[in-house]
Amino acid sequence: MSVSVVAFIHTYARDGELGSYMEELVKGFESCGVNLHLIITNHLVPNLGSTRYKASISEDKVIQYINDVNPSFLFTTNRGGITKRIMQETSCPIITWMVDRIPFLHHGGGHESLFCERDHVITSSYKNVARLEKIYPILKGRVYYKPFATNIESFTSIHSDVQDINISFVGTYFYAGQFTKILEYYQDCPEVYYGLLRISEKIEDNYDLDIEEAVRECxxxxxxxxxxxxxxKFKGLIANVVSLNKRVHCLEAVSDLGLQLYGTPNWVKVNQFSLPLLRCFKAFEFIKTREQLVSLYQRSKIAINISHHQADAGLPYRIFDIMASNALLITEYHEDSDLFRLFGKDMPVPMYSSAQELRDLCSYYLNNENERKALVKRCNDLVSRGFSFKDRVRDFVDIVGERTPEIFTPRIQVDARKLFQRSEPIVVSSTFLFRIYCAMLRNLWLPLPEPARKRISYHLPVSLKQWLRKWIR
Known part of the structure; x- marks a missing residue:
């Protein structure tokens, strides 16, 4: 019996294409013979932080498509694309893989109405199981811990005899600007300003605190x-600041040991804090494809993990990629790290508790090649079984009581922007109103620089774009 899945998968890539990890996840579905109907979540919503679909997208058509496919289950990353009506007007199980700690709220409501009785949630942090069941009582007994995955074959197929990079790090320069704006806003209100400092300290000490109680106390x-x-989201933006501080301090500590830093273009902002770290940033070498990532880790002697603060003792997918590679993983220490849960207290990954300790570990293993290689071999062996994307997809299928077929089925790429486009045109009811709308839009639109117009146009319905081109000169 075939297994069909309608999958809502999001991307953070600017070009709208799936990142390398999500592309590997899709291949995992394919390798299990799943009939996958893939919808890029970003095509449905104005932006991932939105609470509803784009005006140009028909929710009726999305629901009709799901019911026509009649899938074994719906799959979504971070709860993207799932609306209240989808929960109400479809009947199959829904599996959400929380690849981040904070879900999307595309259903248009609050957290209390985010899930339903048909939901199953996967988290890749063991501690997060209890947290999710506490926040969403409806999920009790249906939250599962499954670690992230890697593609072992990609590392065996791309082998590098030359390891010419001492240390590498690939990651995001977290946006911290909103917290700065909030602090500036309350500079004439000491009680709120110092309250913000107190709550930021509380979140830095313990991300899993009761945030509602902390807000009241502060x-x-x-x-x-x-x-x-x-x-x-308020807690998340403070966690971004904590995470950015940690990344900058730790990476700066090894900036003179041959660090090569890759990540989002806004790493150039680190010039305000560390010129040595800015000089390590590979501004024109963005790691986008799986092949580029594998090649980098295969060429690296050491690859560092500095997790987002919200990850706590959990393991980002960077961990498993590095453990499968030629590079030695060095990661931060947590007493209850999922590394200990998965691989035992004697697991071979070196761990640091401070920027200085990270520097000391990097220096030691750069000068002791045989010891470094021995640890790399042990890490390779640990992730050789049970950590593939095929393993994870089988986990998803098992949860809903299905069995994966052995026959390969190609994906069906759903063009949401065409298939789910609203058919109703935008109608202006009278000539008088039409002239008013034209005047208003001219005043708003014409002063905007061309880059701003392009960014705004991306989120507008097709019919409105055509109308603007015709009437707003």
Whole structure:
């Protein structure tokens, strides 16, 4: 019996294409013979932080498509693309893989209505199981811990005899600007300003604190109202600041040991904090494809993991890629790290508790090649079984009580922007109103620089874009 899945998978890539990890996940579905109907979540919503579909997307058509396919289950990353009506008007199980800690709220409501009785949630952090069941009581007994995956074959097929990179790191320069704006806004309000400092310290000490209680204790309730912030997004933006601080301090400590830094273009902002680290940033060598990532790790002697603060003791997918490669993984220490849970207390990965300790470990293993290689071999062996994308997809299928066929079935790439396009045109009811709309739009549109127009146009319905081109000169 065939297994069909309608999958809503998101991307953070600027070009709208799936990143290398999500592409490997899709291949995992294919390798299990799953009939995959792939929808890029970004095509449905104005942006991933939105609470509803684009005006140009017909929710009716999305629901009709799902019911026509009649899938074994819906699959979504971070809860992307799932609306209240999808929960109400479809009948199959829904599996959400929380690849980040904070879900998307595309259903248009709050966290209390985010899930339903048909939901199953996968988290790749063991501690997060209890947390999710506490926040979403409806999920009790249906939250599962499954670690991230890697593609072992990609590392065996791309072998590098030359390891000419001492240390590599691939990661995001987290956006911290909103917290800065909030602090600036309350510079004439000491009680709120110092309350923000207190709550940032609490979150830095313990990400899994009761955020509602902390907001009350620190007296910063008005911040949520003044900036229209969801309480979990508020915690997340402070966690971004904590994470950025940690990354900058740790990476700067090894910046003179041959570090090569890859990541988002906004790493150039690190010039404000560390010129040595800026000089390590490979501004014109963006790691986009799986082949580029594998090649980098195969050429690296050491690859560092500095997780986002919200990951806590959990393991990002970077961990498993590095463990499968020629590079020695060095990661931060947590007493209850999932590395110990998966591989035992004597697992071979070196761990640091401070920037200085990271520097000491890197220096030691760069000067002791045989010891480095021995640890790499042990790590390779640990992830050789049970950590493939095919293993994870089988886990998903098992959860809903299905069995994967042995026959390969290619994916069906759904062009959401065409298939789910609304058919109703935008109608202006009278000549008088039409002239008013034209005047208003000219005043708003014409002063905008061309790059801003392009960014805004991306989120507009096709019919409105055509109307603008015709009438707004």
């Amino acid at each position: 007296g910063v309730q008005r911040v949520l109202e003044d900036f229209s912030l969801d309480i979990f």
